[in-house]
Amino acid sequence: MHEKYTQTMPLEEICQDVPKARKLMKLIRDFFSILQMVKRTNSRAFYQRALTIHCDKWGQDFIDLFGYEMVTPYIHVLASHLPEFYGRWMDLNTFSLQGVEKINDLLTQDYFRATNKKGSFFKQMLRKRICQLLLSLPKKTCKDILTEFQSLKLPALTVSHMEEDSDEEDEEVKFFRKNWYRIAEQDEFD
Structure with a gap:
C-alpha cells in the first residue's frame, strides 16, 4: 500500500519547487528499485556490482537533495552498507534495522x-x-x-589525562x- 501511494504521490502539484519535486520523486522510485533488487537472491558478481552502483548513486542523490546533515543511520546503512551485506548473505529479507x-x-x-x-x-x-x-x-x-x-597495573593519571x-x-x-x-x-x- 505505502509503495503504491509513495510512488504515485503528486509532489509536483504539492511542492512549490517543481524541479526539487521531480528529483524527490526520482529518489523515491530509485529507493523502491533498490528494495526490489535486494529482494532477489542472485550471487552473480555483476548483479552485486550493479546494486553497489545503484546504492552509491542513490546516496549521492540524497545528499545532493537534502545535504549531509540529513543523513540518518538508515540512510547511511542503505547507501554504504547494503551492497556489502547483500554480497555476504545474499538474502536480506530476514534482517532489519531494529x-x-x-x-x-x-x-x-x-x-x-x-x-x-x-x-x-x-x-x-x-x-x-x-x-x-x-x-x-x-x-x-x-x-x-x-x-x-x-x-x-594502570598508569597513574596526570592532569593531561583528565578533561577540564x-x-x-x-x-x-x-x-x-x-x-x-x-x-x-x-x-x-x-
Whole structure:
C-alpha cells in the first residue's frame, strides 16, 4: 500500500519547487528499485556490482537533495552498507534495522537526559551503560571483575589525562560505587 501511494504521490502539484519535486520523486522510485533488487537472491558478481552502483548513486542523490546533515543511520546503512551485506548473505529479507534503531534511541535518551553536555558527555554515556551492565551481573561476577580490575597495573593519571570539565563523577557512577554490594545482595533474595 505505502509503495503504491509513495510512488504515485503528486509532489509536483504539492511542492512549490517543481524541479526539487521531480528529483524527490526520482529518489523515491530509485529507493523502491533498490528494495526490489535486494529482494532477489542472485550471487552473480555483476548483479552485486550493479546494486553497489545503484546504492552509491542513490546516496549521492540524497545528499545532493537534502545535504549531509540529513543523513540518518538508515540512510547511511542503505547507501554504504547494503551492497556489502547483500554480497555476504545474499538474502536480506530476514534482517532489519531494529538494532540500529534501538542503539540510536538509547544514545539519544542518554544525551538529552545527561547533566553534562560539554566535552565529556560521551564518556558519561559510556559510564552509565557500563554501570547498567555491571548492575545486571551476579554478585560473584561483579567481584571477579573488580578483583581483576584492581590487579591491573594502570598508569597513574596526570592532569593531561583528565578533561577540564570532568571534575565530578556522574550520579550513576557514585551510586554504583556506594551501592553495588547492596544491589547484588538484593538479587540473592529475589
